[in-house]
Amino acid sequence: MNITSPLAALFGVSPAVWGMLAVGLSVGLLTLLIAWGKVQPLLAFVVAALAAALLLGMPLEAIPKSIDKGIGDLLGSLIVIVCLGAVFGKLIADSGAAQRIASYLIGVFGSARMPVALTLTGFVAGIPLYYNVGFVLLVPLVFSLVYQSGRPAVALAIPLLAGLSIAHGFLPPHPSPTALVAQFHADMGRTLFYGMIVAIPTLIIAGPLFAMTLKRIHSEPAPMFRAGLLEEAQLPGVVNSFATALLPVWLLAGATALTMVPTGDAALKSVINFMANPMIVMLIALAVALVTLGLARGKSLPALMSGAQDALRDIAPILLVIAGAGALKQVLVDSGVSGELGRQLGGLPVPPLVLGWLVATLIRICLGSATVAGLTAAGIVAPLVESSGIDPSLMVLAIGAGSLMCSHVNDSGFWMFKEYFGLSLKDTFRSWTLMETLVGVFGLIFVLLLSIFI
Template identity: 45%
Template sequence: MPLLMVGLGVLFLIILISKFKLNTFLSLLIVSFAVALGLGIPLGKIVSSIENGMGGTLGHIALIFGLGAMLGRLVADSGGAHRIAMTLINKFGVKRIQWAVVVASFVVGIAMFFEVGLVLLIPIVFSIARELKIPPIYLGIPMLAALLVTHSFLPPHPGPTVIAGAYGADIGTVLLYGIIVAIPCVIMAGPVFTKVAKKIIPSAFEKTGNIESLGEQKTFKIEETPGFGISLLTAMFPVILMMISTIISMVQKTAGIKGNSFFTVVNFIGNPDTAMLISLIVAVYTMGIGRKIPIKQVGASCSAAAASIGMMILIIGGGGAFKQVLIDGGVGKYIATLFSGSSISPILLAWVVAAILRISLGSATVAALSTSGLVIPMLASCGHVNLALVTLATGCGSAIASHVNDAGFWMVKEYFGFSMKETFSTWTLLSTILSVTGLICILILNMFV
């Protein structure tokens, strides 16, 4: 019965979102109430379960999410992201142009959400493609691979940040392992897959694309943008702070050094909330005040960023509510019982469940959140489990097979001017290769950490 109710709930969610085009947040809320009733949660406890799910999820990530959006917007509005992309492209040269796009997209992707990074980088990619007389998708595939891998694996993106909080994994460790896993994933799903895609679907490499829907693009004169070094440092600053804190903590544990005020300060600065706040303050200066940009204009960028993520925050909260209903309704415990005599790895289980939900629901973030609700109870009976790798496996599974129920699918289709077949053969296949490569890398990493 518990699994039947989950199945019906997921089917109901798909119908509401795909067929009736109902808002994703409302759909999640309606399904959460319906599944709670179906699982037999007492009427007096349903509302509190949903409130706890939303509050617990948003309480952990709202600050990181909001500050991260503001940081990304400041880097973009100042022309810093444009400077990073163009400098790397010029340094790598024409022959290695794909690798330049990979590095630029990876750096920009860390600071910005997938859709924002896509909208920002696509005009640059199209401009370079026209200048070099190459198909836009030749640069588009590496760009999409880098943006998707940062979205799926690396905090402060909502998916990995939320999942890490749900599992109780250290975000700094997730970031460190995520970068290790991300590199082979980007290589396989980016430059390597481009060569395969050219043979599988040659017609996609004949399309010139259409980005008129993005409206008039903000143009920058390179001499008017912030310097490359300061732009790169600003975009990467939260990652640098969290990485330094994680590495020092690992050294402390390995060497058996007792905690003191130095380690306390390092941990405080490396905390994702603190790291994001410090990075935003740095960005306000480097991308704004330090360049004589009025503080009012800087504030307007921050306000616009906060406004743009309102619905995404609600959707994440709705996913948290659904997750909590699954936990309180005993679904997780039921699955844990089913697998109690099984030797299946929690890492593999998390990937499989996330992949199934991703294909069913479309939203990677919702799929990841729902997965955590099913997997958390099982972790308690698994003995020692590397929670950072389970987090990455969940994010990895939630990246698989983007298709018609995912907004990213339609963005890629329209911008590159693809048919449905061409979109499936490029974007859907790319996301699947990335997900499978990620799982293999995570399982290999699990042997050594």
């Protein structure tokens, strides 16, 4: 282990023990800076990375290079995919495709099965839409249904938001699972496929089934959030909306399936691998969406691209979080402590997937941000994936489940839900926090069940 810090000798501990302490102190500093000091996460990650490097005895001249490499390596493979996904999701929202999907599903299932329709709406619309965009876009739809049907607002909203949350935590091309795929060198198409298998039963439990217990919660939705829906004539067609919104899923699934088909034609294999690249998939999906949801409906390209500016502005903070996580991860790797962490964690009598989930859960409870929790946990448990031989796609999902656990007062989503629906703190914990915890717990359970067959 390449830990030569004189502090280890000063405190009379072995290099291995000092390495564990240094990681704990740096993660504790990260938590303190973000949770208490409200420091921007990129800055907090860089400071924590510097602290870890100094505690671990890295040569001073190597520290900036390690931080630069971590930021560049992680962002380099993700920035185009994440930005394309943001622009694609914004186009789905602005065009009215997400609203069309919601209104169609509600019409098909009828008022008696409205929670089921909203569950599907949240999940289907949540695949292309980033969480905050989906929340702001679809919650007014819930309010309109509440006023029409007289049903309890929280019982209708939770299935929808469970679908959004699960897509956000488990499924590429959302930023956190996409970044985890890159960190673990997993296959994005396979992760998406496994994610669907885990997401569906988790969604049934945390969505419509759990919502049945919330009918007595009284809420007073804020009047300012009641508007925001497009007129019927402004919405795209049903087939167009579904086909375009789900196009990245179809393309990734199809390309991944083709890569598994043996072929002796080198040129054909090269084309298939090219088409399976997530960047190419998102480029194709965006190009199709621009035509089907924009140009073919009489909108100009400059008008369509105006929304792209807002999307890229919204996604910038997430990219900075990813960059900072890359810096801390690289310091842990270059110092040698990452390999030691893998050996120590691998020796614990706990399954690797549970360990990944547990680390993400602890950081989520401390920091609030699901993205920060997932990426920080990945940097800690990454060596465990290699040493244990666990499927990296399953580790992406286990950490994703942990990163959604126990949302409480340090999570912006907690306050958005409370204020939009006019709830007390007690009822917000009873509904929102418990829903997120069910997603995290059952997400892990179904990941473990899936690991039996893989």
